Amino acid sequence: MSQGTNSQLLGVVLIVRHGDRQGFYQNPQTYTATATQITPLGSQQEFMLGSYLRSLYLNQTSPSYITGMSTGMFNQSQVYIQADLGGEDGVIYDSCVSLTQGLWPVTLSNNITLANGSTITAPLGGYQYVPIESVDPNLSVSLEGFTSCNTFNTHTAAFYNSSTFQEMAAQSAPFLDSLPPYLDGRSVQLQNMWNIYDFMNVNDIHNATFANALPSTYLAQVQTLANWHEYNVFSDQAIGGIGNIAGLTFLPTILNGFADIANSTNPLKLSITAIAYKPFLSLFNMTGVASANPSLAGIVDYASAVALELRQPSGGGEPVIRFNFKNGSDATFVTYNFLNRTGDVPLSAFIDAMAPVAVNTTAAWCSVCANTQDRGCAALALATAQGEADARPKISPAGAGVLGAGLTLAVVIMMGITLAFLGLLTIGKFGRRRSRHHNAFELKDGESI
Incomplete structure (x- = not known):
């Protein structure tokens, strides 16, 4: 890190990309994707990243030790971890598991003494089972x-x-036009640049025949075009522009992490979110890191990490934020200036810049994205319509009596059909089904329907 450590590290908001995986396809227009799988290399990359983070933040001899952080057994009250469960299927979640193995490795201290006096150590030499919240994109727009x-x-x-x-x-x-021999029939249009790069990159890592046949400069040229393509898709000239939507919906996670860490009554010290590459692009754009460092205006490598450190200056005053980034296999974090400032940025300045553009709720996302059907928007639209209907003038009592009888019968019939379809009502015999979930439908950010 390039800046001094004359401040107390209160905690870290950590953002991590997944490790190496098998190839997959993304629609160039909508960015819907096919499933894929993590590789042993990807798991190892994440484990090594976790080990590095442990040596940095969970080591009392490190200048960047998080004050008060447990250095041995995992302490759930001090850590919050979430991982995107969509997009690249289980790759991001699986990567996060390997990351936590490096952060909190096996230890013989993970044991229990029974009433009979025998001591039982957890499997695999004291494996620590670290809880990770999986974020389903169908229930939350945040990631x-x-x-x-x-x-x-x-x-x-x-x-x-x-x-x-x-x-x-x-x-x-x-x-x-020179790439078809290396693309196995894939389109060479510039719109398809992400898929061109991903196919060639995956094969360059895992297919020796392909790697030996590929001209030495081709992969770098393809990556340069892919970086240009993806940065322009996932960025915007205006900080709150729709091109930054991957970052705008992620901002509440960052802001909430800072709020929890800065709250002296809250034990949280480390907030970890495992994601794909897209929010990185938007975040670098919104914070001005990419404009000041053009080499960062592109796809981050596997197992890359942003560490937003919240620090208390030794001279007092409000906490400040330090922006650190480690691009994949880079040996250590590099500290970058951001928000057009030099050095650490006051927490209030970050909040003032980011809070006004953050997309905090599913309802806000539905509005910003002009969606009335998907990801909970249909239910919200229905609730809004019902609320507006309730506010309209009511019909006369006489009319209501005539209309009510017919509506009641229709509603009863429709409820029966719906319940039967859902398996909650058995026609012809008594039956009861127990739901596997406490809530039939739950939205992120405290909204429920």
């Missing part, structure tokens, strides 16, 4: 704000139709 977002799709289409894109397409056409 994948870009999927099913109609206005974001419009933004992407506008980029593809822009003169800037057309100029790059023309400029890169000779190179792209």
Whole structure:
């Protein structure tokens, strides 16, 4: 790290990309994706990252030790961990498991003494089972704000139709036209640049025949184009622009993490979120890190991490934030200036810049993304419509009596059909089904329906 340590580290909001995985396909227009799987290399990358983070933040001899942090057994009151369960299927969650193995490795201290005096150590030499909250994109928009977002799709289409894109397409056409021998039939259009890069990168890592046949400069050229493509899709000139939606929905996680760490009555000291690469692009754009460091205006490597450290200056005053980034296999974190400032940034300045544009609720996301059907928006739209209907003038008592009888019968019939369809009502015999979930439908950020 390039800055001094003349401050007390209160806690860290950690953002981590998954490790190496098998290839997969993303729709260039909507970014819906196919499933894939993590590889042993990916698991090892995450474990090594976790070990590095442990040596940095959970080691009392480290200058960056988090004050008061438990250095042995995992202390759940001090840590919150969540992982995206969508997008790349279980890859992100599985990566996060390996990350926690490095942060809290096996220990013989993970044991219990029974009433008969025998001591039992946890399996695998004292494996620590660290709880991770899996975030389902169907129930929360926080980690994948870009999927099913109609206005974001419009933004992407506008980029593809822009003169800037057309100029790059023309400029890169000779190179792209040379790629078919290495793409197994995949489209070489610039719109498909992410899939071109991912296919070649995965095979360059795992297929020796492919790696030996690929010209030495091709992968770097493909990555440069993919970086340009993805940064323009997942960024925006305005901090609150729809191109930043992947970051706008993620901001509440960051802000809540800082609020919890800064609260002296809250024991939380480490907030960890495992995600795909998209929110990194938006975050780098919104904070100005990418504009000041053009090399970061692109896809972060596997097992990359941003560590937003909340520090208390030795001279007193409000806490400050330090922006650290480790790009995959980079040996250590590098500290970057952000928000057009030099050095650590006051927490209040970060809040003032980010809180006004944060997308805090599913309802806000539905509005921003112009969606009335997906990811809970249909239920919210129905609730709004019912509320508006309740506010309308009521019909006369006489009319209500005539209408009510017919509506009651219709409602009873429809309820029976619906319950039978859901398996909650058995027609013809008595039956009862116990739900596997406490709530039939739950939205993130405290909204429930």
